[in-house]
Amino acid sequence: MRQLRTGIAFCTAALLVMVMAACSNNAGQAKVEASTETDFRLVNSENGEIKIPAHPARVVGLSVVYPEFLQALGITPVAVQNYQEEFPTYLQEPFKDTLKMGIAKTPNFEMILSSNPDIILAPAWWAGKDYDQLSGIAPTVLLPERQDWRDELKDIAEVLDKKEAAEKVIQELEAQEAEAKLKLDALVGNETVMYMMVMPGSFVLYGDQIDRGKFIHTTLGLEMIPNFPAKDPSLSISLEKLPEYNPDHLILQLNNEDSPEVKQTYEDMLNSPLWKNMKAVKNNQVYMMAGKDWFNLGMSPLANRYAIDAVLGAFGGNSK
Structure with missing residues (x-):
């Protein structure tokens, strides 16, 4: 009986050590997760502030003109809406690996999802109705309607921290x-x-x-x-x-x-x-x-x- 109690005590002590070690590891993990906050930025959207990756590599611009703004800023979009079957001559080479989604009244959610975007940029007047579905795929920034393309370019540059590139x-x-x-x-x-x-x-x-x-x-x-x-x-x-x-x-x-x-x-x-x-x-x-x-x-x-x-x-x- 004494041997049984001794065995139970030993197991309990061992379990306690394991739990304490796990807690210690969780605390360390929490610190790592907290440190990754520096990898995100808060940006303005028509839906209020949005948390986005600080350096998004895979970007989708939901407008026939947004992809051109992205390319002008040095960012090749991973998926685009295309009105014409073929890209314009000046985009054929940079967009050779870009996914064509066609054009419709509603975004092609399946194709957007398959492109695995880090961030989605969309005009509020067109994509506002689809915000919940889009933001379920990736952080989605809705941008205002503008009369001048320069203002649209600046809006996108502000989100992507490319203001100097836009001015250039x-x-x-x-x-x-x-x-x-x-x-x-x-x-x-x-x-x-x-x-x-x-x-x-x-x-x-x-x-x-x-x-x-x-x-x-x-x-x-x-x-x-x-x-x-x-x-x-x-x-x-x-x-x-x-x-x-x-x-x-x-x-x-x-x-x-x-x-x-x-x-x-x-x-x-x-x-x-x-x-x-x-x-x-x-x-x-x-x-x-x-x-x-x-x-x-x-x-x-x-x-x-x-x-x-x-x-x-x-x-x-x-x-x-």
């Missing part, structure tokens, strides 16, 4: 724009320029009251046609109306290069005497631009950079 992007682009404006003034002067998009069965002209038209006519200083309605951002016209807007130069795009309807409208236009008799056509001053490459024109520094080079190349003698 803006300053470098402004310098490039100013230089391009001087070159185009020397090349084109006061000759008129019309920016036109071929749609299925119709054509859209862009004025300086819409982002893409403002970039062409204000930022780059190319003269608008005199009879464009001053307050209208764009104007939809038929082929028969085209001769009424008879510019010296014409910047032309297909709304969707893969659309049979758009292609047919374009072919019908090219074969029309109305088209052939236009001043820009006769003088070989029609400049064809890729639609996907200008999709975010006026809304992204990367799209604007690419368009500057394309416009300078076209007006410098590479007309089609």
Whole structure:
């Protein structure tokens, strides 16, 4: 009996030692977890303050333009929403391993989850309704709607601690724009320029009251046609109306290069005497631009950079 009690006492003592050791280890673990707080930051969101990783490596930007802002800041997103089947020319190489999620009214939660993001950035006006599901995947920062892309870039840079990078992007682009404006003034002067998009069965002209038209006519200083309605951002016209807007130069795009309807409208236009008799056509001053490459024109520094080079190349003698 004494041996039994001695054995029980010994086991109890051993168990007590193990428990104390475990407590000691837990205390150490708690200290480690507390020290990892330095790996997180608090940032402002439309939903209040959000705790995010201090150095997120895997970022998702839920907007067709947010991925371009991320890339401009030196961060390649792991998954993007894409309106066009193919990425713009200037994103094909950096986005070669980026997951395409398509575009929809609701985020593709399964594909976002599969991309294993550290953080999700989303415009509040579009993704606010899906916040609970998104934040269940990763910390989600909802950002405000902005009228100027520079403010959107700064919002994202603030979240990612990239404010200096954002200012550098803006300053470098402004310098490039100013230089391009001087070159185009020397090349084109006061000759008129019309920016036109071929749609299925119709054509859209862009004025300086819409982002893409403002970039062409204000930022780059190319003269608008005199009879464009001053307050209208764009104007939809038929082929028969085209001769009424008879510019010296014409910047032309297909709304969707893969659309049979758009292609047919374009072919019908090219074969029309109305088209052939236009001043820009006769003088070989029609400049064809890729639609996907200008999709975010006026809304992204990367799209604007690419368009500057394309416009300078076209007006410098590479007309089609």
